[in-house]
Amino acid sequence: MGNSSMLVSILAAAVSSGTPILFAALGELIAESAGVMNLGVEGMMLAGAVTGFLASVRTGNLLLGVVAALLAGGLLALLHAFMCITLKVNQVVSGLALTLFGTGVSGYLGKSVIGVPLPNHFTSVPLPLLSKIPLVGQVLFNHDWLVYLSFLIVPALWYLFYRTRPGLHLRAVGESPQTADALGVNVFRIRYVSVVVGGMLAGLGGAYLSLAYAPSWIENMTAGRGWIAVALVIFAVWNPVRALAGSYLFGGVDAMGFRIQALGVRVPSFFLKMMPYVFTIVVLILITASSSKQSSRAPEALGVPYERE
C-alpha cells in the first residue's frame, strides 16, 4: 500500500465513520436552534439502531429498516417534546431520562438478534463519473446511499436555515420566542416539529451504525457517539457546515486508530479508542475560542421553556 492510497483509505473511512455522528448532530442542531436541548441523542441513536436492525432482519428490506429507525427516533423525541414543550419539564432531566430509557430498551429489544447476520446491508455504490475523480472520488463518492443522503442534508439544512422563511422562524423561536409569538409565529408547533425531526435524524444515525457501518447489532454500539454529537453542535456554533467538518474530524481520528493498530504500532488500544473523542473536543474548543464572541453564542432561548405572559 502506497502512502497516497493509505491517505485515501483513511479519509474515506473518516467519512463513513463520521456519518452517524453527522446525522445525530444535524438532528440536535435543528432542535437546539429552535430552543430545545435534547440530551437524549445517545438513547435515540440506540433506539434507531436496534429497531432498524430488527426491521431489516425480519423483513429483509433495508429501506424498511431505515423507516423503522426514523420512526423510533421520532417517537422518543416526541416524548421529549411533550415533556419539555407542553409540560415544561426541565430539558436536561428529560433528555437524560431519554438516554437511559433508549439504552435500556434497545438492549432488551436487541437480545434476540445479537450475532445474527443481516440478510443484506448498505454497501458502497461508487457514483458514476464522480468516483473517478482522483483522490476526491475515492474519498467522497465511493460510499453507500446513506452517506450520499447526508451529503444532501447538510446544504439543504443550511439553505433552510439561512435562506427560507421557515428557517428564519425556526431560528427566531430559538432566539426570542416572545418576539416570534407576538408576530404570529406558532412557537409550539415549530418547536415540536424541530424536536421530532431532530430525533428522526438521530435514529437514522443509529441505523447507519447497525445497517451500514458495523453492520450488526451490538448492545450499546453507539459507544458515546450521541454525546459527541451533542458536544459537536455547541462547538459547531449551530452551523450545519461546521457540524460536518467536526463529524469527519472525529471519523478521521477514529479511522486512523484502526490503521495504527493494523500497522502493529504498540499503543494501547484503549488509548486509540479514546483519541477521537479527546481530539474532536480539543480541536473544537480551540476553534470556538478563536472565533468572535457574537458568532459563537448559543440560541438565546436554548433550554428555556416558553410560556405566554
Add this chain to the structure above:
Amino acid sequence: MGTAENAVEIRNVTKRFPGVVASNGANLCVRRGEIHALLGENGAGKSTLMNMLTGLIRPDSGEILINGERVSMRSPADAIALGIGMVHQHFRLVQTFTVAENITLGMPTPRFRLDMAPIEREVSEFSARYGLEVNPRAKVWQLSVGEQQRVEIIKMLYRGVRVLILDEPTAVLTPNEVKELFDTMRRMAAAGETLIFISHKLDEVMSISDRVTVLRAGKDVFTADTASTNVRELASKMVGRELAPPPERPRGVFGRPVLEVDGLKALGDRGEMALKGLSLTVREGEIHGIAGVAGNGQRELAETITGLRRALEGKVVINGKDYTNRRPRAIIEAGVSHIPEDRLGMGLAGNLPLTDNAIMKDYREDEIGPGMVIDSGRATAWTRDLVSRFQVKAPTLRTPVRLLSGGNSQKLLLAREATHDHNVVVAVHPTRGLDVGATEAVHDVLLAQRSSGVGILLISEDLEELIVLCDRISVMFEGKIIGSLEREDVDIDRIGLMMAGIDPQGAAHGKGADQVEAGV
C-alpha cells in the same frame, strides 16, 4: 355603533387581576390621524388598557371598537391584522437577526424562499418616508437604543398598522433622539396614521399631542384638546388633587452626617457617564429625598453607595470613614441598610421561604446560630418576631416569598433592613407598585427610622411621597444634583422645572434645556 371617525373606541372596560382592579370602567376615544396622549402615574392602568387593545389580555367586560366595529382579539397578531400595533418599552427584537430579518419575521409572504434584497429595499423606503433612518442590513445588537426603536416602528408600519401605540417611547432616548422621534410622529400623523402616546412626562405630552386622556386608578378622569389645557391642570388630574404643601411637622433634630457623597463619578450599564461628580449629605434623623425623572443616574447612585457599582472618582463616606469601592458586606457592616429598586430581583430570593430571606443579612449573628451553623429554631423565632412586628401577611414562614403580594414582600424586606444594626438607609422607590395600605406601612417605617436617628436617602419618582416624608429634597438631573430645597421651602413648580433640567435660580443645565425648548 361607534362613529367611523374614531380609529379606536374603548367603552367601559374592566379588568380584574387577583387582588387589584387594573381597569375599572375605562373609556378611551382616539380620532383617526391624531396623536393622542395617554397620561397617568405608574399603576394608573395605562399598560392594562393598551394590553387589551393589542390582544395581550382580554377585558372582563366592556367593548373595544376599531373603526366603528366591535372586535375581539386573542393575540397581538390578531391586533396587528386589525391594524393596531404597539412599540413596547422593552423591544421585541431578535438581537442576532438583521433589521430586515426582524421586520419580515412572521409575515406570510414570501412563503418559502427568502430573498432579503427586495425586503431590504422596502424597509429603506419606509425609512425614507417617515425619516426613520436605519440600515436594513445591520444586526440589531449593533444598533443604538434609538435605532432599535425605529426598527420596531418600521416593523409595525410594514405590517400596515394604522394605529400605533408607543409605550413611554422617550424613556430610553437621548434628548436628540427624542426630537427625531417627535418629528417622525408628526410626519406619521400627517400621513394619516393614528398614534397613541403613553407617557408620564407632562412637557412631552404638551408638545407632541393633539388630545390627551388622563387615567387614574384604572379610570379615565379627563380628556381634552391639548391646546385647551396646561401642565398644571394635567398634573392635578393625574394626582387626583392639587399637590398639597408638605404637612406641618416640627423641624427634625439633625445630628452629625452619617452619609457623605463627594464628587462621585460612575459609569452606567451602557458605559455612559451616569454620575458626573455628585455630592450630597445625609445627617442623623434626616430624610433626604432625591427627585428626578427616571434614568438620570438614581439607580447608579444607590448602587455606588452600597458597593454594587464601582466609583471612578469621588468618595463615599459612611459615619466619618471612607468606604468608597469597598465590598457590599463591609458597607453593610458599616451600618448601611439597602431597600433596592427591584425587590424580588435584588432584595429577596423569590424561591426561598420567609425565614431564609429574613435572616439573609444577620445569619452571622449569634442570635441565629453560633459559628457556621444556622439554628433553624432561632431563625424561625427571629422571623416570626419580624413578621408580627411589621405585619407581614403570609400563609406560613416556609412560603416562598415570590408568592407574597408586593406589599407583603416589601414589608418583609423592610423588616429585615430596619432591624439590622444600622444608622443609614438607602431606599429606592420603596412604594412603587404598592397599594395604599402597604404604602402607608412603608412610610410609617421610614418615619419611625427617622425618629430613632437613622439617616435616610430616599430615591423616588413619586413627588407626593417625597414632599410628605422628606426633610430636604434634592433634584437629580443628568448625573448631578441640580438643586436642593429644605422642607420649609418646597415649591412644586421649582422642583418640576429642576426635573426638566432648569434651575430657576440659576442657569439652564446641559442638554435638557434644548429638550424643553424643542418640546414646548
